[in-house]
Amino acid sequence: MPTASPTPPRLDDLIALARAQAESDEPIALLSAAATLKAEVDELTDALLGHFVDQARRAGCSWSQIGAALGVTKQAAQQKHAPTFDFSRFTERARTAMTEAQAASRRFGHPYLGTEHLLAGLAAGPEAVAGSILIGAGLDQAAVDAAIDAIVGRCDSLGGSAHVPYTPKAALALAATLQEALSMGHDYIGTEHLLLALTRSEESVGRRILDDAALTHEKVRGQVVRFLTALQKGG
Incomplete structure (x- = not known):
C-alpha cells in the first residue's frame, strides 16, 4: 500500500511555529520571530533547489535545460547554482x-x-x-x-x-x-x-x-x- 506523500507546511503551521519561537506575544517580537523563520525557510529552499540542480548536472542535463525548468535564463541559473571561487x-x-x-x-x-x-x-x-x-x-x-x-x-x-x-x-x-x-x-x-x-x-x-x-x-x-x-x- 503506497504511503501518503508529505505535504509542504501550511501558513497556519508557520504562524504557529513563529509564535512558539517568539520571545513574547508583543507584535514586534512576533514579527522578529517570523523574519528569522523566513530566513531559515529561504535557506532550506535554496538548498533544495541546489540539491536537485546538482543531481540534474550529474545526469547530464545542460544549463539551458536547468534554466528552463527554473524559469530563468541559462546564465542566471549558472550564476546562482554554479559559483566559482579562486x-x-x-x-x-x-x-x-x-x-x-x-x-x-x-x-x-x-x-x-x-x-x-x-x-x-x-x-x-x-x-x-x-x-x-x-x-x-x-x-x-x-x-x-x-x-x-x-x-x-x-x-x-x-x-x-x-x-x-x-x-x-x-x-x-x-x-x-x-x-x-x-x-x-x-x-x-x-x-x-x-x-x-x-x-x-x-x-x-x-x-x-x-x-x-x-x-x-x-x-x-x-x-x-x-x-x-x-x-x-x-x-
Missing part, C-alpha cells in the same frame, strides 16, 4: 576549514553546504585565528554542532554525497572573504576573513549562531586585529 589566496588553515565544512555537511546528512557548515569548519580548527575567537565566545565544534542541530536538524537519508553544492548565502560569504582581507591590508585569505564574512551574512543560519554568541562584525574585527598584533610582536 582558492589560491586561501591559507592552509583556511583550506582545512573548507574541508571540515564539507565534512560537517556530510555529518549532518545535508545535501548542501551552507553558512552553518562554514562556521562548523572554522570551529574545527581551534589553533587558527577564527577558531580561537569562536572558542573564546563559547562556540567550540560541539557548541556549533548543537546549534545546527537545534536550528536545522539532521537529514540522514540525504547525506553521503562526495560533492555538495554551496547555498547562495554560503557562496556570497565566500565571495566576500577577499574584500574582508583587502580591507585589512592582507594579500591572503585566512580563517579570520571567512569568519568576518559570516558576520555580515544577513539572515543566514551561520549569522544567527554568531549573533546568539554576540559575535558582531565590529567585535570580531577588533579581536582579529588584537590577535594578529600580538602574533607579530611574539614573532
Whole structure:
C-alpha cells in the first residue's frame, strides 16, 4: 500500500511555529520571530533547489535545460547554482576549514553546504585565528554542532554525497572573504576573513549562531586585529 506523500507546511503551521519561537506575544517580537523563520525557510529552499540542480548536472542535463525548468535564463541559473571561487589566496588553515565544512555537511546528512557548515569548519580548527575567537565566545565544534542541530536538524537519508553544492548565502560569504582581507591590508585569505564574512551574512543560519554568541562584525574585527598584533610582536 503506497504511503501518503508529505505535504509542504501550511501558513497556519508557520504562524504557529513563529509564535512558539517568539520571545513574547508583543507584535514586534512576533514579527522578529517570523523574519528569522523566513530566513531559515529561504535557506532550506535554496538548498533544495541546489540539491536537485546538482543531481540534474550529474545526469547530464545542460544549463539551458536547468534554466528552463527554473524559469530563468541559462546564465542566471549558472550564476546562482554554479559559483566559482579562486582558492589560491586561501591559507592552509583556511583550506582545512573548507574541508571540515564539507565534512560537517556530510555529518549532518545535508545535501548542501551552507553558512552553518562554514562556521562548523572554522570551529574545527581551534589553533587558527577564527577558531580561537569562536572558542573564546563559547562556540567550540560541539557548541556549533548543537546549534545546527537545534536550528536545522539532521537529514540522514540525504547525506553521503562526495560533492555538495554551496547555498547562495554560503557562496556570497565566500565571495566576500577577499574584500574582508583587502580591507585589512592582507594579500591572503585566512580563517579570520571567512569568519568576518559570516558576520555580515544577513539572515543566514551561520549569522544567527554568531549573533546568539554576540559575535558582531565590529567585535570580531577588533579581536582579529588584537590577535594578529600580538602574533607579530611574539614573532
